[in-house]
Amino acid sequence: MTRVLPKLGWFVVAAVGAVAFGVVGLSRGETISALWLVTAAVCTFLIAFRFYGLYIAEKVLGTDAGRATPAVRLNDGLDYVPTNKYVLFGHHFAAIAGAGPLVGPVLAAQMGYLPGTLWILAGVVFAGGVQDFVVLLLSTRRDGRSVGDMIRSEIGPLAGAVASIGLLLIMIILLAVLAMVVVKALAASPWGTFTVAATIPTALIMGVYVRFVRPGKVAEMSAIGVVLLAAALFYGQIVSESPTMAPLFTLDGVSLAYMLIIYGFVASVLPVWLLLAPRDYLSTFLKVGTILALAIGILLVQPQLKMPALTKFIDGTGPVFAGGLFPFLFITIACGAVSGFHALIASGTTPKMLENETQARFIGYGGMLMEAGVAVMAMIAASVLEPGVYFAMNSPAGVIGGDAVQAAQTVSGWGFVVTPDTLTQIAHDIGESSILSRTGGAPTLAVGMASIFQGFLGGPESMALWYHFAILFEALFILTTVDAGTRVAGFMIQDLVGMAVPSFRQTRSWVNNVIGSAVAAAAWGYFLVVGVTDPLGGIYTLWPLFGIANQMLAGVALVLCSVILFKMKRQRYAWVTLLPTVWLLVCTVTAGFQKVFDARPAIGFLAQSRKFAAALADGKVLGPAKSLDQMAQVVFNAKVDLVMTSLFLVVVISMIVFGVLAVRKALASPNVTTHEVIGLADEGQAHARPA
Amino acid sequence: MPARLKTLLTRLRQAANLMVGLPDYRTYVQHRQTHHPGEPIMTYAAFFRNRQAARYGGDNARISRCC
Numbered sequence: 001m002t003r004v005l006p007k008l009g010w011f012v013v014a015a016v017g018a019v020a021f022g023v024v025g026l027s028r029g030e031t032i033s034a035l036w037l038v039t040a041a042v043c044t045f046l047i048a049f050r051f052y053g054l055y056i057a058e059k060v061l062g063t064d065a066g067r068a069t070p071a072v073r074l075n076d077g078l079d080y081v082p083t084n085k086y087v088l089f090g091h092h093f094a095a096i097a098g099a100g101p102l103v104g105p106v107l108a109a110q111m112g113y114l115p116g117t118l119w120i121l122a123g124v125v126f127a128g129g130v131q132d133f134v135v136l137l138l139s140t141r142r143d144g145r146s147v148g149d150m151i152r153s154e155i156g157p158l159a160g161a162v163a164s165i166g167l168l169l170i171m172i173i174l175l176a177v178l179a180m181v182v183v184k185a186l187a188a189s190p191w192g193t194f195t196v197a198a199t200i201p202t203a204l205i206m207g208v209y210v211r212f213v214r215p216g217k218v219a220e221m222s223a224i225g226v227v228l229l230a231a232a233l234f235y236g237q238i239v240s241e242s243p244t245m246a247p248l249f250t251l252d253g254v255s256l257a258y259m260l261i262i263y264g265f266v267a268s269v270l271p272v273w274l275l276l277a278p279r280d281y282l283s284t285f286l287k288v289g290t291i292l293a294l295a296i297g298i299l300l301v302q303p304q305l306k307m308p309a310l311t312k313f314i315d316g317t318g319p320v321f322a323g324g325l326f327p328f329l330f331i332t333i334a335c336g337a338v339s340g341f342h343a344l345i346a347s348g349t350t351p352k353m354l355e356n357e358t359q360a361r362f363i364g365y366g367g368m369l370m371e372a373g374v375a376v377m378a379m380i381a382a383s384v385l386e387p388g389v390y391f392a393m394n395s396p397a398g399v400i401g402g403d404a405v406q407a408a409q410t411v412s413g414w415g416f417v418v419t420p421d422t423l424t425q426i427a428h429d430i431g432e433s434s435i436l437s438r439t440g441g442a443p444t445l446a447v448g449m450a451s452i453f454q455g456f457l458g459g460p461e462s463m464a465l466w467y468h469f470a471i472l473f474e475a476l477f478i479l480t481t482v483d484a485g486t487r488v489a490g491f492m493i494q495d496l497v498g499m500a501v502p503s504f505r506q507t508r509s510w511v512n513n514v515i516g517s518a519v520a521a522a523a524w525g526y527f528l529v530v531g532v533t534d535p536l537g538g539i540y541t542l543w544p545l546f547g548i549a550n551q552m553l554a555g556v557a558l559v560l561c562s563v564i565l566f567k568m569k570r571q572r573y574a575w576v577t578l579l580p581t582v583w584l585l586v587c588t589v590t591a592g593f594q595k596v597f598d599a600r601p602a603i604g605f606l607a608q609s610r611k612f613a614a615a616l617a618d619g620k621v622l623g624p625a626k627s628l629d630q631m632a633q634v635v636f637n638a639k640v641d642l643v644m645t646s647l648f649l650v651v652v653i654s655m656i657v658f659g660v661l662a663v664r665k666a667l668a669s670p671n672v673t674t675h676e677v678i679g680l681a682d683e684g685q686a687h688a689r690p691a
Numbered sequence: 692m693p694a695r696l697k698t699l700l701t702r703l704r705q706a707a708n709l710m711v712g713l714p715d716y717r718t719y720v721q722h723r724q725t726h727h728p729g730e731p732i733m734t735y736a737a738f739f740r741n742r743q744a745a746r747y748g749g750d751n752a753r754i755s756r757c758c
Binding site for chain 1: 702
């Protein structure tokens, strides 16, 4: 009986999931409740965790409860500490959850909620979860070494060098894209700009408090921070309505971009305790709290999805991002389905705190399933908006024009009927001057979240407050990524340059740090400014580039996992990592080649630069550019993007070659050729012997 | 307070701290007392600073958060 019941239970989960998928997939023309999407997702997660996750743990990796983890063997009470699995899950989840899973699905909603949701679910089960889990365990078996280290030692030093250059390029694009999301959300929004600006003095106060006034009292400091943030949020409304103060905080995209670049540089070279760390605390707690609140909100309010399951834009003509369903949907939703950055987290601090190998499934695979849940919530938040409103918010100004009448006309012409009054009314409800072309995902998500939150707390009058709360929540943790990322990118530059000039590698040298951070901030700042001034709208061009980069990184991490499985002589299970590797490489390489060579100027950078260059030579101006200067700018931007995409392609193709060579070598050897640290639980502390 | 509730609250506190990179101080002190008796133990304030520097420090700079 005790054996039958659990099996019966799994049968019920599968049946409920199948019904939910039926409703989600087959409904046409009528709106469905978001709960169906939630049910389908939760059933998928449960079954994937119980069956596929367990298969990977027991068969593929052979996790062993008797094998001591680095946390046990090297326990120092600081870096290496055996940690309760729920506590460690919180640490890991807080590190992997960011803006990516929130923005990607919002952009992908232009094709309808169905394609994006299916990719999130399939992607997390077979690619994202697998990557995070396998990397976590491989790193745990190597004393918590990083992915870069493992590539160097398992594939080769040249592969390691190529991977670290690729990583730096990805960091730069990532920081530029995330900063642009903030710029797009704050441009011409005095309320939002004031609230986000207020987080800087708030962080300074918190930093001084927790270092000097009450050392280490994180809870007290966070409480102070939350109170100050709430005050800034309320006062922001007064600022936005004040004729004297509102103009001070009404900034255009370019000024905001330069401010962000300066901020990113300054924050990354100041002592970390002053600005960077307190900001990190604040944004982490706000992020986790808001995600929980959004989950509760969706369950309580049970909103209807107004976006159709599929829109006509699956053909690749959509205004939000260019390119067809394959490969660009799989590029647009990176985080949430599979994110290469997670490989860095899973080989960072988490493996040093894992109490037992058998918990890696819960932390690695389970953590990623939870992140996919966040992505599904973002998809829901974007789909509860009227489709006409969604497209008015997410299409570049060059496409829909600058005023409500023209925008409503254009969007209605696509078949998403919306009136100019609706567009101005929503702008008024959320306390903004306009909602047109607020691309980047954050404002759309904020409107969706605000409409869910006001449904159970505050009512319609609270829309504006919730909207700006959601903007604050997104901007805060994006800015934390921007300042911490600038710092890390600076270290990476020091490391790379250090290969030629060893003295530059000294990370304790303040001058070197300043130079490294300045170069990093200038690099991502360049792409940010270019994106903000781009007549085509930066998100339209840059987000696919970021997606390609992130998926490429995941491909590199999965190549490493596959190589190691071959070296472990477990090649009969290697399909588990080879399957997502091949899929990601096919997607990124196809997308990369289309971005470079496609004959349609909307997609291919080469065709775009030629088309605009030819028109420029004839002295003609092509839309959306408005002047010859802008024409020249489009040509130049297309060339720069072309170079970046080509570099990504070179990195990914050379990693494939390195991977194939390493696999062949592993197959040729009759022995296990990988280097694991084998710790035996009963041999006491700090005992290790090589395999 | 029932023991279970107390454990839950402890775990929540530990999780919140570890989310921002601060491991459990009591565990650290116990570790030092058991495995390194007689050797110095950092005060809580020193421990906090040490962990903060390690999270963002330059020597083993790593990406502590994702996009």
